[in-house]
Amino acid sequence: MTAITVQDLRKCFPNGQCAIDQLSFRAAAGEFVAIVGPSGAGKSSLLKILCGLDHQFSGQVHSVAAAHTSLVFQEPRLMPWLTVLGNLQLVRPDAPLAELQDMLQSVGLAHSAALYPHQLSGGMQRRVALARAFITAPRLLLLDEPFQALDAPTAEQLRQQLLALWQRCGCTVLFVTHQLSEAVALADRVLFLSQGPSHVLHDLPVALPRPRTVDTPAVQALCHQLLLQRPDLLRGA
Numbered sequence: 001m002t003a004i005t006v007q008d009l010r011k012c013f014p015n016g017q018c019a020i021d022q023l024s025f026r027a028a029a030g031e032f033v034a035i036v037g038p039s040g041a042g043k044s045s046l047l048k049i050l051c052g053l054d055h056q057f058s059g060q061v062h063s064v065a066a067a068h069t070s071l072v073f074q075e076p077r078l079m080p081w082l083t084v085l086g087n088l089q090l091v092r093p094d095a096p097l098a099e100l101q102d103m104l105q106s107v108g109l110a111h112s113a114a115l116y117p118h119q120l121s122g123g124m125q126r127r128v129a130l131a132r133a134f135i136t137a138p139r140l141l142l143l144d145e146p147f148q149a150l151d152a153p154t155a156e157q158l159r160q161q162l163l164a165l166w167q168r169c170g171c172t173v174l175f176v177t178h179q180l181s182e183a184v185a186l187a188d189r190v191l192f193l194s195q196g197p198s199h200v201l202h203d204l205p206v207a208l209p210r211p212r213t214v215d216t217p218a219v220q221a222l223c224h225q226l227l228l229q230r231p232d233l234l235r236g237a
């Protein structure tokens with residue numbers, strides 16, 4: 001079953017600047033797809049279109065309804081006046097307390113429900129953002145460089161929590177990153193975008209067994225081999 005189809009997508013802004021041109025790909029339901037591309041390749045523009053925030057484009061886009069889509073940004077974007085529990089209740093006011101507590105437990109925040117965002121570390125705030133994204137049981141989860149600027153162990157812990165939550169929910173994931181090893185460690189497939197206005201330069205299936213991390217030798221070997229074959233790929237060329 002296909003969750004997302006993008007065919008010949010073109011996105012230009014009123015000032016004439018085009019972010020995306022001739023972009024096509026599909027993502028199967030339940031698939032974890034990473035999107036890698038240089039800065040300015042139109043990755044954020046693509047996510048905005050896929051979640052229904054932007055309708056000004058040409059081409060065909062079939063995505064999951066906005067009501068069944070969750071977004072995680074670079075910044076956690078928590079409501080500062082609400083507790084951790086309150087931030088989850090904001091998006092699922094009807095959720096039984098036990099379900100909210102279970103979700104907090106799965107991101108290691110079972111004892112932090114009553115804390116406010118300013119009382120949390122950056123890593124904890126991002127875990128709340130993940131919990132908030134999954135508590136609505138989305139069919140599509142869009143993440144825009146969510147673990148940027150975190151120290152390596154914290155980023156790895158969050159990646160493992162993301163994978164566990166994804167496996168539990170079975171939703172389709174599109175994960176934007178510019179870190180190749182992160183894309184290969186996480187995803188079933190990696191789409192490489194060209195420089196803007198972007199199209200898909202390369203579609204890499206990742207058939208390595210899980211569990212795996214950015215430090216798994218097979219992950220590093222695949223990244224190394226790819227960059228030997230396509231040294232300009234990460235520059236979008």
Ligand code: ADP
Nearest residue numbers: 013017018019038039040041042043044045196
């Ligand atoms: P990425 O997320 O890959 O860095 P973006 O989607 O943010 O790329 O931007 C793609 C291109 O579109 C960039 O050249 C950017 O300057 C341009 N762009 C983004 N938003 C606007 C806008 N509102 N008006 C004009 N140009 C824009």
